[in-house]
Amino acid sequence: MNDMTPNREERVANLKGLGCKRKRVEDARFTQGKGNYVDDIKLPGMLFGDFVRSPYAHARIKSINAEAALALPGVIAVLTAKDLEPLGLHWMPTLAGDKQMVLADGKVLFQGQEVAFVVASDRYVAADAIELVEVEYDDLPVITDPFKALEDGATVLREDIADKKEGAHGPRRHHNHIFLWEEGNKAATEAVISSADVVAEEMVYYHRTHPCPLETCGCVASMDKINGKLTLYGTFQAPHVVRTVASLLSGIDEHNIRVVSPDIGGGFGNKVGVYPGYVCSIVASIVTGKPVKWIEDRMDNLMATAFARDYWMQGKIAATKEGKITGLWCHVTADHGAFDACADPTKYPAGFFHICTGSYDIPVAYVGVDGVYTNKAPGGVAYRCSFRVTEAAYFIERMIEILAQKLDMDAAELRRINFIRKEQFPYHSALGWEYDSGDYHTAWDKALEAVDYKGLRKEQAERLEAFKRGETRKLMGIGLTFFTEIVGAGPVKNCDILGMGMFDSCEIRIHPTGSAIARLGTISQGQGHATTFAQILASEIGISADKITVEEGDTDTAPYGLGTYGSRSTPVAGAATALAGRKIRAKAQMIAAYLLEVHDNDLEWDVDRFVVKGAPERFKTMAEIAYASYNQAIPGLEPGLEAVSYYDPPNMTYPFGAYICVMDIDVDTGVADIRQFYALDDCGTRINPMVIEGQVHGGLTEALAIAMGQEIAYDEMGNVKTGTLMDFFLPTAWETPNYVTDHTETPSPHHPIGAKGVGESPNVGGVPAFSNAVHDAFRAFGLKQSHMPHDHWRIWKTANKLGLHG
Amino acid sequence: MIPPAFEYHRPTDIAGALGVIAEHGDEARVIAGGHSLIPMMKLRMVEIAHLIDLQDVADLKGISVGETIRIGAMVTQHGLINDAALSAAAPILREAALQIADPQVRYCGTVGGNVANGDPGNDMPGLMQCLDATFTLVGPDGSRDVPAREFYEAAYTTAREDDEILTAISFAKPAGGYAYEKQKRKIGDYATAAAAVLIEKQGGKITAASIAMTNLSDIPVFSEAAGDALKGTDGTGAALDKAVAAMLADIDPTEDNRGPVEFKKHVAGVILRRAIARAVDRA
Numbered sequence A: 001m002n003d004m005t006p007n008r009e010e011r012v013a014n015l016k017g018l019g020c021k022r023k024r025v026e027d028a029r030f031t032q033g034k035g036n037y038v039d040d041i042k043l044p045g046m047l048f049g050d051f052v053r054s055p056y057a058h059a060r061i062k063s064i065n066a067e068a069a070l071a072l073p074g075v076i077a078v079l080t081a082k083d084l085e086p087l088g089l090h091w092m093p094t095l096a097g098d099k100q101m102v103l104a105d106g107k108v109l110f111q112g113q114e115v116a117f118v119v120a121s122d123r124y125v126a127a128d129a130i131e132l133v134e135v136e137y138d139d140l141p142v143i144t145d146p147f148k149a150l151e152d153g154a155t156v157l158r159e160d161i162a163d164k165k166e167g168a169h170g171p172r173r174h175h176n177h178i179f180l181w182e183e184g185n186k187a188a189t190e191a192v193i194s195s196a197d198v199v200a201e202e203m204v205y206y207h208r209t210h211p212c213p214l215e216t217c218g219c220v221a222s223m224d225k226i227n228g229k230l231t232l233y234g235t236f237q238a239p240h241v242v243r244t245v246a247s248l249l250s251g252i253d254e255h256n257i258r259v260v261s262p263d264i265g266g267g268f269g270n271k272v273g274v275y276p277g278y279v280c281s282i283v284a285s286i287v288t289g290k291p292v293k294w295i296e297d298r299m300d301n302l303m304a305t306a307f308a309r310d311y312w313m314q315g316k317i318a319a320t321k322e323g324k325i326t327g328l329w330c331h332v333t334a335d336h337g338a339f340d341a342c343a344d345p346t347k348y349p350a351g352f353f354h355i356c357t358g359s360y361d362i363p364v365a366y367v368g369v370d371g372v373y374t375n376k377a378p379g380g381v382a383y384r385c386s387f388r389v390t391e392a393a394y395f396i397e398r399m400i401e402i403l404a405q406k407l408d409m410d411a412a413e414l415r416r417i418n419f420i421r422k423e424q425f426p427y428h429s430a431l432g433w434e435y436d437s438g439d440y441h442t443a444w445d446k447a448l449e450a451v452d453y454k455g456l457r458k459e460q461a462e463r464l465e466a467f468k469r470g471e472t473r474k475l476m477g478i479g480l481t482f483f484t485e486i487v488g489a490g491p492v493k494n495c496d497i498l499g500m501g502m503f504d505s506c507e508i509r510i511h512p513t514g515s516a517i518a519r520l521g522t523i524s525q526g527q528g529h530a531t532t533f534a535q536i537l538a539s540e541i542g543i544s545a546d547k548i549t550v551e552e553g554d555t556d557t558a559p560y561g562l563g564t565y566g567s568r569s570t571p572v573a574g575a576a577t578a579l580a581g582r583k584i585r586a587k588a589q590m591i592a593a594y595l596l597e598v599h600d601n602d603l604e605w606d607v608d609r610f611v612v613k614g615a616p617e618r619f620k621t622m623a624e625i626a627y628a629s630y631n632q633a634i635p636g637l638e639p640g641l642e643a644v645s646y647y648d649p650p651n652m653t654y655p656f657g658a659y660i661c662v663m664d665i666d667v668d669t670g671v672a673d674i675r676q677f678y679a680l681d682d683c684g685t686r687i688n689p690m691v692i693e694g695q696v697h698g699g700l701t702e703a704l705a706i707a708m709g710q711e712i713a714y715d716e717m718g719n720v721k722t723g724t725l726m727d728f729f730l731p732t733a734w735e736t737p738n739y740v741t742d743h744t745e746t747p748s749p750h751h752p753i754g755a756k757g758v759g760e761s762p763n764v765g766g767v768p769a770f771s772n773a774v775h776d777a778f779r780a781f782g783l784k785q786s787h788m789p790h791d792h793w794r795i796w797k798t799a800n801k802l803g804l805h806g
Numbered sequence B: 001m002i003p004p005a006f007e008y009h010r011p012t013d014i015a016g017a018l019g020v021i022a023e024h025g026d027e028a029r030v031i032a033g034g035h036s037l038i039p040m041m042k043l044r045m046v047e048i049a050h051l052i053d054l055q056d057v058a059d060l061k062g063i064s065v066g067e068t069i070r071i072g073a074m075v076t077q078h079g080l081i082n083d084a085a086l087s088a089a090a091p092i093l094r095e096a097a098l099q100i101a102d103p104q105v106r107y108c109g110t111v112g113g114n115v116a117n118g119d120p121g122n123d124m125p126g127l128m129q130c131l132d133a134t135f136t137l138v139g140p141d142g143s144r145d146v147p148a149r150e151f152y153e154a155a156y157t158t159a160r161e162d163d164e165i166l167t168a169i170s171f172a173k174p175a176g177g178y179a180y181e182k183q184k185r186k187i188g189d190y191a192t193a194a195a196a197v198l199i200e201k202q203g204g205k206i207t208a209a210s211i212a213m214t215n216l217s218d219i220p221v222f223s224e225a226a227g228d229a230l231k232g233t234d235g236t237g238a239a240l241d242k243a244v245a246a247m248l249a250d251i252d253p254t255e256d257n258r259g260p261v262e263f264k265k266h267v268a269g270v271i272l273r274r275a276i277a278r279a280v281d282r283a
């Protein structure tokens, strides 16, 4: 038998465990169009719901007349706030401690707001019927500017809470004010700034954009009146949270609710919150006794479901003449739209924005964030980032550039002299975080060398001279970024959503013939969990990843978890997976000891088996152990081989990276040509390098979009100007530059396998890299700040203002 | 994003199509590639009770290349790109068609639909004005020809009567150098500004120049003055400045998400300069 045994190297390769560039197991079905998305779900007798939406950004509703709609054959019902009110469902709580109208209650507060829900026999009838619902509006003054919203005498937006002086996050100082959230030492920071050698000050705006997943949001609600069970299929990034919230809202016992997230076509934070469509579908299904489907179209999605960013960040950064940073001050005016529906851990109304000291050793800092209501769609979700981490990274990486300019210093060097040093980890930041690990200098040096930074600067200087001589109309920009993220929310002691602690979970069952199924509390939306979590487990339990099914998204079968967003799946559920695997292995060791008639301690683990120490020919493979666990009576042990682990992380993880972007900018047309992009990521232990690379490519492309053109723009009347993909920029392969990826590996000291999460790094680090390149191209002409997105006309305007058009 | 209900007709000849129009009048409309019409129907910006699909009408297809070039209305943009004889005889068509939308749209979108649509964003109308093409229209009273330069009246309003079908586009085989220059925000976008330029040269001097601009007014802009400014010159220096100034006097852009008027004018000038330089170079 031993002759037949593959050697150790082969056995390791067979596992396809940690570090293996395993192909994604999901892709076979996705690339063949065989995914099963929510709109693929068709239940017998299913009805279809669609919304009448407000054309106005702010208006009083005088009347709603549904007669003509109800007369249309196939229309079953038209729900308005009046119908939901007796159930107490015309408003619903948001994840941020505010409440939100499910259907317009007396007035509308943003364009696209849900006014009435039409239920019809099919989606075509529903689409005709929404046109027939007559709504009379009286328009009201519109506020789209958060600074104007806070002026004395500004129109009251939220009449329901106009007199409330206290909100979910403390005092409100104005009727359109939501909260002021502060962290750090304000007095000490201001003292440092007032006596500093050098202070750079700037307003940095991170514009409003939208996650725009390829699949829009939707659900199918199915109430079985016989057994009292509600099944809710939908595009949920956090199915268990949806179940609990649905139970609390509806009064249906939680065991009678089953929430299923089928395949999800991208989430990026857009699918974390609870939307009126879900509530209306559930109510409609309860009322009609039939399944009800609601699917947004693209315009609905861009107009009404959760946006991202919209942060006005006023910054001051102080330094010595030599460039050592001595303090950082920041005040944010955060435009939350009509309802505060951010999806942040409850205690953090500005998310983890206080990671904004970045990768730098800054002795003292202060941040204050004012949340403000405006007549825009609610949201403020973490678009492919941990909570407000992209905003923070953009802020500090712009401030560093602006400081470098003020000091007349090279921005790469300024970063280097301020980095937190390797020996300072675990590092306590001035704003209260404990950075678990890092080696920034090594990563930075590697990156600068890889792109020949000195050579690039020389070329740039030559180009500038040629430009000044009139030989070229193109400037060259070198965009630098060094980012540190904070992901993996999070420790239950300070991270919860609506009181639910942000642990996560994994449950494993080993089958008698040595294959396995693992179920997790998370849900993949394209991240490739079925591939990578099987790899984590393979390395822990010695069963090939090919023989491990990973299942997520069905609350009737999966263990409770808080879902997938904020790069939390690997740091939290990945840790639970490893630890559940270790429980399996511990029991397997006892079984092997019994079978081999030795003491537990006489065995050692070797890839896929337990071996008797000093007698390598005596072993039991995991497959043999699994079989025995079910089929052999082992004294003192229960039959079976299963384990479950709920993991409460002791800390967040802190992935970091160095990104460098080189672009040529045509000052006459505003066209920016990205000729080089280098991305070094350190996400700790690398589970699957190919999946990492895919995540980085995707995230960088989103970053490109955001920095260079993507936005949700409103006119002064509150009309959405970018409601279709003609105007809302989603890059194709054509616009996407070539990316060079690289890495260093600094494992997380507290994570069972040292992994940190990577899916969001490229969005967090990419945006400042692209934006800094644009700014850098104009640095020689004195440009300090020009707001994103850097589309053609805005770049042109920058050049024009700097007098570059003669 | 679901259009209202409609009746679908699929005639196999022009007479059949005209018959449906005669029967239903205003309520009927032809559909070619559908890549302008269907989005408008889905947005419920137009409601059409009777949709007449032209794809089975063989007489509307085909390209013939001689001293005169004739392109059937139902030739797709992909068809233009892929036709070797056409690309050799009038390479500006290929160059322009490659800058329309994306491959998926070009497989469906037709040249007839593009010029008949009347959207100022369409690239083919300006191109056809540059080529001095003629559109053939067939209606209940027979056939008539309208020059592209006289076809456009306002956005979505053309010289075509509601009961006429555009059957073909013809133009003399162009001589000399050419360029189609377009700035857009991304693939699949309409032009921020686009310029079609044809230049003929003799002994280093320009003898003929034709210039038309796209998406810089509510109709395509054939700028005769811009072309005239180049005649008898080498197309650089003061002559080029004069041509650009003439073009700028003819366009009338409006602000949209692509940018403000000032920017569009600036880009129009830059684009035209580049197009002229390339066309002169190729002449």
Ligand SMILES: Cc1cc2nc3c(=O)[nH]c(=O)nc-3n(C[C@H](O)[C@H](O)[C@H](O)COP(=O)(O)OP(=O)(O)OC[C@H]3O[C@@H](n4cnc5c(N)ncnc54)[C@H](O)[C@@H]3O)c2cc1C
Pocket: B029, B030, B031, B032, B033, B034, B035, B036, B037, B038, B039, B054, B073, B074, B099, B100, B101, B102, B105, B108, B109, B110, B111, B112, B113, B114, B116, B117, B121, B122, B123, B124, B164, B165, B166, B167, B188, B189, B190, B191
């Ligand atoms: C994403 C996207 C990007 C695009 N980008 C561009 C671009 O950059 N440049 C560009 O030029 N176009 C662009 N288009 C439009 C595309 O080229 C269309 O295909 C074209 O405008 C219309 O051609 P069609 O065959 O699709 O016409 P249809 O959409 O079928 O018809 C358009 C109109 O013309 C009428 N019509 C069609 N054929 C005839 C006929 N033979 N006689 C009389 N009337 C007729 C129809 O009744 C309708 O009113 C884009 C479209 C999309 C969807």
